[in-house]
Amino acid sequence: MEGRPRRSALYMPGSNTRALEKAKAIPADALIFDLEDAVAPDAKIQAREQVCAAVKEGGYGGREVVIRVNALETPWGAQDIIAACEAAPDAILVPKVIHSGDIISAAKLLQSVHAPEKVRLWAMMETPMAILNARTIAATAVYKDNRLSCLVMGTNDLIKESRARALHDRFAVVPWLAMTLVAARAYKLDIIDGVYNDFRDEVGLRDECERGRILGMDGKTLIHPSQVGPCNEIFSPTQEEVDWSRQVIDAFGQPENEKKGVIVVDGHMVERLHFAMAQRTVAIAEQIRQMEKACG
Ligand SMILES: CC(C)(COP(=O)(O)OP(=O)(O)OC[C@H]1O[C@@H](n2cnc3c(N)ncnc32)[C@H](O)[C@@H]1OP(=O)(O)O)[C@@H](O)C(=O)NCCC(=O)NCCSC(=O)C[C@H](O)C(=O)O
Ligand SMILES: [Mg+2]
Numbered sequence: 001m002e003g004r005p006r007r008s009a010l011y012m013p014g015s016n017t018r019a020l021e022k023a024k025a026i027p028a029d030a031l032i033f034d035l036e037d038a039v040a041p042d043a044k045i046q047a048r049e050q051v052c053a054a055v056k057e058g059g060y061g062g063r064e065v066v067i068r069v070n071a072l073e074t075p076w077g078a079q080d081i082i083a084a085c086e087a088a089p090d091a092i093l094v095p096k097v098i099h100s101g102d103i104i105s106a107a108k109l110l111q112s113v114h115a116p117e118k119v120r121l122w123a124m125m126e127t128p129m130a131i132l133n134a135r136t137i138a139a140t141a142v143y144k145d146n147r148l149s150c151l152v153m154g155t156n157d158l159i160k161e162s163r164a165r166a167l168h169d170r171f172a173v174v175p176w177l178a179m180t181l182v183a184a185r186a187y188k189l190d191i192i193d194g195v196y197n198d199f200r201d202e203v204g205l206r207d208e209c210e211r212g213r214i215l216g217m218d219g220k221t222l223i224h225p226s227q228v229g230p231c232n233e234i235f236s237p238t239q240e241e242v243d244w245s246r247q248v249i250d251a252f253g254q255p256e257n258e259k260k261g262v263i264v265v266d267g268h269m270v271e272r273l274h275f276a277m278a279q280r281t282v283a284i285a286e287q288i289r290q291m292e293k294a295c296g
Pocket of ligand 2: 037126154156157
């Protein structure tokens with residue numbers, strides 16, 4: 001299902017069986033089972049087997065299940081993708097993307113192993129070259145047989161590669177977030193913000209979530225279960241936003257407004273573009289409600 005809520009996407013090391021089990025009760029919108037940086041080289045094969053077995057077994061309710069594979073040019077990348085396709089997660093997250101060719105190669109591999117149609121590709125935007133190539137990477141979403149549906153910011157790697165300083169206001173990072181965001185939106189893709197490493201600092205996390213939301217991010221990637229609640233709260237439409245959206249939808253539904261491009265609601269000028277925004281807000285709020293009901 002495209003257009004689904006992606007407020008919170010929780011990473012967990014694929015080598016951590018306890019975390020894979022615990023994830024069944026964590027209310028994140030997406031779960032990212034990591035085979036890449038969170039897994040030591042000598043644990044890669046076992047982690048792949050564990051993750052694929054867990055995905056096949058299921059039990060993750062309405063959450064989106066994602067496997068982050070190793071890069072194609074590593075000794076594990078191709079086998080990770082092949083095994084992941086057999087397990088059929090909702091998406092495969094491709095790390096260290098450099099240019100559109102990385103997404104095209106991953107998509108070809110998916111086609112060659114007849115991956116189920118539901119398996120989408122997500123791209124990690126975490127190299128300086130990926131930021132420079134954000135437009136062409138996002139553009140692969142419209143290529144034939146492509147499956148790209150979401151961009152994920154890898155701010156730790158970007159900070160490493162750029163030698164920027166990781167300050168609380170993310171002074172260095174914000175331009176890369178904004179550039180990648182417009183590339184994502186130009187091709188109707190979702191985009192999820194990077195992780196907040198200081199996982200015991202809820203105040204700092206909330207602040208970073210708020211700023212990400214202001215930029216237009218759909219959600220945030222997370223590293224610890226305690227981050228899920230605050231993140232879901234901040235990236236959900238507020239009751240006030242939902243009520244306003246319903247008022248706008250209602251107003252445009254009145255017979256006298258049927259053919260109008262602009263109307264006044266509660267003293268505010270409201271155009272058809274606000275109607276479209278209101279419809280999206282109400283749809284996302286409804287999906288969240290249904291997902292929360294399904295997850296218990
Ligand atoms: C960060 C951690 C290593 C902290 O672990 P720990 O000290 O063990 O945490 P707690 O004792 O508070 O854990 C409490 C219980 O919660 C479970 N737990 C912890 N983290 C997770 C998780 N992510 N998913 C599911 N469950 C989790 C523990 O097992 C405890 O359970 P119990 O035994 O019942 O008490 C750890 O949180 C962790 O490993 N986090 C994920 C790290 C990770 O995946 N990193 C890679 C992705 S981030 C990245 O790569 C960024 C990107 O690429 C970039 O470039 O920016
Ligand atoms: Mg990374």
